Amino acid sequence: MLRTTVGALFITIGLAGTAMAEQRIVISSNWGKVTAELADNNAAKALADMLPLTIEMSDHLRQEKTGNLPSALPSSPRVRDFSTGTLGLWSSGDFVIYYRDGQVPQPGIVILGKVTGDVSIFDRPGAITVKVEAAP
Template identity: 35%
Template structure:
């Protein structure tokens, strides 16, 4: 499934993975989250509820990854890489921004991000 993320004047396109967690996330769309900065590498926002487990948990990420972190329950968008790994229980990748994730560097601190299905 294709999704669109809008933060201020920034509009980014992404594709969700085909796993149970990503499908459950898609059921929440459209969604606007207040996303905060963490470690100058990611924007994260608190979801209204936990998501179904079903994607592969891992401790690494790539720039452009949209992930689910279950203890939050939060999603995060990685816009930079600091070489650090993610602590237990790890993350589940929901999808990936095709290009332009580094645009989040212009939003210092908190930004409202609207996420909606495109198809």
């Protein structure tokens, strides 16, 4: 009986996990294309509602590409540390793709998601135009 109950619990958890899968996006430019998974917070959900977007991005501190969103995203919890591939929100409308590990000063960044592909395509000086859209 216990074995059946435990088995049913794992099946239920497995189905719920599939139903609650994070939204995936594609970020493309003339330097290449990467896929990312959006975080489960209000800011990331608002970003998903804006898609598709074209964002002019510039290089900042040789660790990130940053660009302005068409409108502000809602506030969500902030962190100071980030890792390579983090998608972040600096101010309420500043979209950031981090291509190196690092740390930001207070108040920190809102985590919007994480690139699952090779984010090193952005690791070069200069501006770039990116298109951000929902993954098929």
